[in-house]
Amino acid sequence: MIIGKVVKKVVSTIKNSAFDGKALLLVQPLTLDLTPKGTEVLCVDFIGADLDEIVLIMKEGSSVQQMLGKKEAPADAGIVGIIDSIMFHNRMIFEKSLGI
Numbered sequence: 001m002i003i004g005k006v007v008k009k010v011v012s013t014i015k016n017s018a019f020d021g022k023a024l025l026l027v028q029p030l031t032l033d034l035t036p037k038g039t040e041v042l043c044v045d046f047i048g049a050d051l052d053e054i055v056l057i058m059k060e061g062s063s064v065q066q067m068l069g070k071k072e073a074p075a076d077a078g079i080v081g082i083i084d085s086i087m088f089h090n091r092m093i094f095e096k097s098l099g100i
Contacts, residue, residue, distance in 0.1 A: 002057040003083065004029045006049050007040060018073035025049060025079065027057055032088055044068065044078045054094060056081035 004027035012024065023045040029037045034054070041057060046067055049055050057077055058064065064078040065071055086094040 001080075002029050002041075002059060003032070003034075003086070004041065004043075004055055004057050005034075006051050006053050006055055006079075009051065010042065016074055018068050018070045018075065019044060022046070022068070023048075027055060027077075027079065029057070030054070032086070032093060034094060041077050044075050046078050046080055047082060049079050049082055054083040054086075054096070055079045056083060 006025050007028045008026040010024040010026060015024070025043050025045050026040045027043050028040050031037045041059065043057055044064060044067075056079070058080045059077045064075045065073045067078060067080075068075060083094065084096045085092065
């Protein structure tokens with residue numbers, strides 16, 4: 001699992017039918033201090049995440065395909081959670097309701 005921030009929505013007039021009813025979002029992976037790490041990841045959104053939200057990404061192709069219910073789906077990453085807070089070593093790193 002990876003922590004990331006939704007940075008862009010992907011709009012497509014034509015896409016693989018495996019993604020019908022699902023949004024595609026670009027997510028920037030983050031370190032625990034919420035700084036960018038690596039390149040953006042194209043994710044299938046399973047939960048209704050929005051721009052600038054901190055999310056939990058699953059980067060396991062077979063698990064994403066299983067969630068889509070299609071073994072042949074061309075997907076390897078999915079958003080599986082919206083993070084409300086992160087506490088690390090008794091220190092609040094992120095709190096959604098406070099904007100920190």
